[in-house]
Amino acid sequence: MSSYHQMGHDSWNLVTEAALSSFGGLVLSPVNDSPGQVSEKLAILGPRRDHLDIILDPQFYKPKSDRGSLTDWLHIDNNFDTADLANMGWWTERCHRLAEQGEQLGVNAIASPAAIPRAFDAAYYDWVIECAEALQSLLDGQKTSALITALVHVPELAQQGTADRIASILTRSRISRVYLVFVDEGAPRTQRTDSEALAGAMSLIRTLESAGSRVLLAFSGLDMLIWKFAGATDVATGKFFNLRRFVPGRWDDPAEGGRVLPYWTDNDFIAWFREEDVRLLLRLGLLDRKRASANPYSREILALLDGRSGEPWLRLGWRQYMYWFAQREAEIGTGNVDVRDMLEHTDQLWLDLEKRRVRLFERPNNGEWIRAWLNALLLL
């Protein structure tokens, strides 16, 4: 059971951050770094490298626009735009190149190539398995293993039987690890609130795990709590996932820029707050300073806010979130935290906020997802 860094733009410094050492692995992003850069960064990790499960995600689902460093990688070439993506031979060739690339980098595992389909139907998941098996067959006998990359459209999971159907196809494979990517069209910082779809997503995780698959839930955020409740062994997140999650257009957003604001990850409210809201809640005595300070980065942020220096704390916000993620993942994994109890407690906090007529800066920040998550737990 582990948390994984979902590597993004300029994320390597987080890997070596001492307070974030409980992350057990990395999911490499070819969009953000060339193979040479990745190789260099891995070498710099030194002995820490030996304790990390390093997975290469080829990211074929990246949209057609700005490709970042993708084209520096062996598995992407100039014929990508004109290739017949329905031709398994083309994908098998990608697998060959991926296997070669993986060996050069010395990664532990490679997530199978997976495109975003027009329809998330049985034919797509058959193809997913075929592609993953093709990759695994190239890796047989090597130290590197394959993960099945499965993109799943969350809204469709509301329909009864969809999760079981997908799980039935995915568990046909001999490959025991699944890199699960939940796809939807949600806006940044909004949480999923369709209880039935969430219950379907959790059911998918639970069924896969019960069938002996080890699930790595990619691109997760605060919702990691319910994925862990469902039984996901591993969960991945990145510093930007306090801002957005996996949507088909996610790479079209600027990776970094002046409009990126710092967000406070609150363990009690299970929410991301802007600075104005943190100050408001502190003044109202609704944010427990002592409890929050168990997170070393929260402590630093509070000190900055108290000093009113105006010093930016974006970087601290990322770290605060990453620390929260890894700590919570570990606590749930070891059974020290009951997710349902935690959510019920949080629901009460939001209720209190409402009773006191507190209006947070961002309107969608109303805690309604907590009820949806609790209901999803009930429906599971």
Add this chain to the structure above:
Amino acid sequence: MSPGPRDLADFARVLCQQRNCSLIRELGAGAHKRAYLIEKDGAQFALKIAPITASLKPRFEREAAALTGCAHPAVAQLHEAYAVTSGNEEFWVSIEEYLPGGTLAERFAVGRVGHSLIRSIGLSLADALDHLRDRNLVHRDIKPANILFRTSDAVVLTDFGIVRMLDAPSLTQDFLPQGPGTPLYASAEQLLNEKELIDWRTDQFCLATVLAQGILGWHPFAPENDPMLAIARVAKRQPLPAKSRNGLIESEFSALVKALASWPAQRHRFPKDFKAALSGK
């Protein structure tokens, strides 16, 4: 016994003369084939003959191809298979191992089969399913009538007429409401023609249904002994009735409860898991 195709004894005699064999007697008839016991050089074989139609030929060819690639003690041995023309008509002819011990259906008909023999049958056939899975084959029609005995306790899986080769295009039409298989022993994915869900776990369900019937004395999905009710419950993916579930657990066959799950993902994932659970290890 099914009426099957018309009497082909005269043609069987001709074939025997050509092959220097003796025709002993008719063994029976299936939906498409008639079977005869023949003897050559003191050894007995089953000669099966079927009139060929355009739709059946690919199935006969697949069956032959599937069996030719198999070598397992619990899978029927195929010695020869070929098409032959007689007059204006084409026939499919196969010469298979003769299995003198009768069918499991016959044994069920005369009384219950002991639990230890059921377990032994289950383990042999689960091992056969493992063998088939390695070859990307799904039998799709496991039922008591297709489980024969070579000796008093050595079972053999026969009749690969609707075998599915997972690495070849499906011969089943998508528009059909129900896929191939005997409905009483079929899984939900067969009954609903969900081709994408057909794999070795489909055979696991069918085998588990047969074994559970042997243990319980009724179809596991219909303790009321109503076959139509059983089929309807399976097709609706209803859970195993409590009476059957408890009966299997009390009889120390809880491995079958999992094998009878409505979705493949909820069954034993690999044959080795099924075998281990069935053997109590």
